[in-house]
Amino acid sequence: MNKWMRAFNMSQYTSKMVNGEEYCDQDTSAVLENKIMRQSWLRMLWVQASFNYQRMQSAGFLYAMLPALQKIHKNKHDLTMSLKLHNEFFNTSPWLVTFMQGVILAMEKGKQPIETIRSFKVAAMGPLGGIGDAMCQLTILPITASIAAALALDNVTIAPIIFLLMFNIVRFSIYIPLFNYGYKLGLTALSSLKQQSDAFSRGATILGLTVVGALTASFVRVKLGAEIHLGDTVLNIQDGILDKIMPNILPLIIVVGSYKLIMRGWSPVKIMLGMIVGSIALHCITLAFFRK
Numbered sequence: 001m002n003k004w005m006r007a008f009n010m011s012q013y014t015s016k017m018v019n020g021e022e023y024c025d026q027d028t029s030a031v032l033e034n035k036i037m038r039q040s041w042l043r044m045l046w047v048q049a050s051f052n053y054q055r056m057q058s059a060g061f062l063y064a065m066l067p068a069l070q071k072i073h074k075n076k077h078d079l080t081m082s083l084k085l086h087n088e089f090f091n092t093s094p095w096l097v098t099f100m101q102g103v104i105l106a107m108e109k110g111k112q113p114i115e116t117i118r119s120f121k122v123a124a125m126g127p128l129g130g131i132g133d134a135m136c137q138l139t140i141l142p143i144t145a146s147i148a149a150a151l152a153l154d155n156v157t158i159a160p161i162i163f164l165l166m167f168n169i170v171r172f173s174i175y176i177p178l179f180n181y182g183y184k185l186g187l188t189a190l191s192s193l194k195q196q197s198d199a200f201s202r203g204a205t206i207l208g209l210t211v212v213g214a215l216t217a218s219f220v221r222v223k224l225g226a227e228i229h230l231g232d233t234v235l236n237i238q239d240g241i242l243d244k245i246m247p248n249i250l251p252l253i254i255v256v257g258s259y260k261l262i263m264r265g266w267s268p269v270k271i272m273l274g275m276i277v278g279s280i281a282l283h284c285i286t287l288a289f290f291r292k
Contacts, residue, residue, distance in 0.1 A: 044060075065101065085118060148163030
């Protein structure tokens with residue numbers, strides 16, 4: 001479910017991009033000392049501390065980026081635009097998030113257009129989230145936990161400490177190098193990004209929407225139990241009619257409808273409550289009119 005929510009919300013802000021919006025101060029001479037860089041990736045450990053279902057990790061991400069952004073943007077208007085940008089919806093793997101952080105810091109330092117930075121965030125957070133969940137949450141965490149559990153069954157009293165040590169050694173061996181690699185990669189890519197920013201933004205947006213479309217069919221589940229009785233034959237409306245017109249048409253309708261409501265200013269909480277009420281109402285209608 002988390003993967004779906006992450007991917008679906010990628011598309012929330014693509015229509016809100018401000019074409020050609022750039023920072024006023026184009027000075028790229030700001031120096032990010034090791035102290036600021038270390039403070040930035042350390043703060044990213046709390047990326048989920050203010051997790052919520054409207055913007056998810058945005059508050060934690062902004063908190064981690066803040067020291068470097070204050071160093072980069074001396075112009076108050078530029079700093080305000082940057083803070084607004086990084087307070088938008090954001091959700092990805094807390095294991096691999098430092099890679100994105102490093103690239104984005106390099107893009108901020110190079111004063112890339114806001115649309116380009118936003119496009120990278122929208123396109124990268126979904127795929128990185130899927131990779132991080134599969135590699136870390138579903139592989140590294142169970143392995144280290146099972147080792148510690150086996151030790152605990154053998155009456156090793158420090159098994160919890162061993163688990164924490166193994167888990168965090170593996171995590172930091174990924175966490176810090178990814179941050180440094182992302183920052184260096186971002187710096188080397190700045191020149192090409194400046195020349196091809198429009199193509200990059202378009203490609204990143206297409207990639208993000210492609211992921212949304214693929215995960216819509218894979219993760220959204222809508223089951224309509226309405227049936228029509230034709231003599232001795234029972235015809236399920238979803239399987240026998242709607243899916244014959246287009247497979248997974250109901251999930252598509254739900255996703256498109258939710259997207260339209262979000263674009264009109266509805267909050268995700270209201271939409272989820274509406275889905276709950278609508279599901280109950282449809283269930284009652286189905287029992288009353290479509291089943292004997």
